[in-house]
Amino acid sequence: MSKYVTRQRRALLDYLGTHADEALSAQEIAAALEGARVSLSAVYRNLAELEAEGLVRRTERPGTREACYCFIGAEECRGCLHLQCKRCGRTFHMDAAGAEQLKSVVEKAEGFALDKGDTVLYGVCEICRDD
Amino acid sequence: MSKYVTRQRRALLDYLGTHADEALSAQEIAAALEGARVSLSAVYRNLAELEAEGLVRRTERPGTREACYCFIGAEECRGCLHLQCKRCGRTFHMDAAGAEQLKSVVEKAEGFALDKGDTVLYGVCEICRDD
DNA sequence: CTAGTTGCAAAGAGTTTGCATGGCG
DNA sequence: CGCCATGCAAACTCTTTGCAACTAG
Numbered sequence: 627m628s629k630y631v632t633r634q635r636r637a638l639l640d641y642l643g644t645h646a647d648e649a650l651s652a653q654e655i656a657a658a659l660e661g662a663r664v665s666l667s668a669v670y671r672n673l674a675e676l677e678a679e680g681l682v683r684r685t686e687r688p689g690t691r692e693a694c695y696c697f698i699g700a701e702e703c704r705g706c707l708h709l710q711c712k713r714c715g716r717t718f719h720m721d722a723a724g725a726e727q728l729k730s731v732v733e734k735a736e737g738f739a740l741d742k743g744d745t746v747l748y749g750v751c752e753i754c755r756d757d
Numbered sequence: 758m759s760k761y762v763t764r765q766r767r768a769l770l771d772y773l774g775t776h777a778d779e780a781l782s783a784q785e786i787a788a789a790l791e792g793a794r795v796s797l798s799a800v801y802r803n804l805a806e807l808e809a810e811g812l813v814r815r816t817e818r819p820g821t822r823e824a825c826y827c828f829i830g831a832e833e834c835r836g837c838l839h840l841q842c843k844r845c846g847r848t849f850h851m852d853a854a855g856a857e858q859l860k861s862v863v864e865k866a867e868g869f870a871l872d873k874g875d876t877v878l879y880g881v882c883e884i885c886r887d888d
Numbered sequence: 889c890t891a892g893t894t895g896c897a898a899a900g901a902g903t904t905t906g907c908a909t910g911g912c913g
Numbered sequence: 914c915g916c917c918a919t920g921c922a923a924a925c926t927c928t929t930t931g932c933a934a935c936t937a938g
Contacts, residue, residue: 630892630937652928665895670928672893686817688875691903692927693822709869724866728859735855737883738840744819748875752868761912761917783903796920801903803918822928823902 637662642697649694649715685746711751768793773828780825780846816877838873842882
């Protein structure tokens with residue numbers, strides 16, 4: 627979809643690549659990129675495009691009404707279930723085996739075709755539990 | 758929390774009670790209640806209160822950026838996992854047994870403490886699959 | 889040179905809030 | 914009668930869009 631590789635897009639992708647596990651709002655990303663002079667609009671437009679391409683997932687920060695974006699560009703990440711920690715905001719990936727197991731549990735119990743690409747499980751991650 | 762029982766609150770609760778399985782936006786609710794002359798603000802304020810009391814769950818309509826509200830006041834509904842159909846918007850409940858099974862799958866696989874109250878599984882329901 | 893991208897500022901959409909009025913108890 | 918809740922409209926926040934300027938290829 628994207629035809630040109632602009633400075634802004636490169637900066638965004640670089641940033642997302644090094645923060646793959648975090649659920650960030652568009653404004654936070656723009657703020658982090660301010661050194662690279664990337665406008666908020668560019669951030670929004672590129673995020674929308676990346677989302678359409680399936681490289682980024684948009685979720686809602688629980689308790690907030692702002693969208694947050696999470697880079698899922700890595701191959702092993704696509705189509706696999708995501709877990710988001712309510713404390714640290716970090717996103718984890720459930721391995722394919724576990725995800726399939728979970729999908730079939732839902733399928734058998736309710737006849738419901740779980741969409742792994744759209745759902746995010748909320749809870750508290752292993753790290754944050756030890757507080 | 759609520760001290761008075763107003764005409765508006767009663768109308769809202771009546772409506773929610775008869776649409777317990779649907780994920781509705783505040784504006785849709787207000788529209789449905791227009792016969793009862795309930796203002797949008799009243800709808801928002803009451804929904805916020807109900808959410809705080811745990812009687813209503815707010816989720817995001819996938820692909821949209823508007824919040825939708827789902828009545829979960831029924832006893833058997835609280836704390837149990839919810840499934841939302843991406844086609845018809847209807848919400849289903851996963852029975853306690855299935856939910857526990859699912860929770861333990863996630864727990865064992867990732868050490869992640871799933872919060873059943875916060876997560877909603879997206880997919881396609883049994884009814885909509887037969888198209 | 890051509891067409892995709894950007895920045896800015898204005899427009900939108902959804903939601904929240906201030907304040908005077910109205911209504912429950 | 915006192916206080917909470919409502920209605921209305923203005924305020925806000927986050928996000929999207931129009932358009933001229935810019936730039937990658």
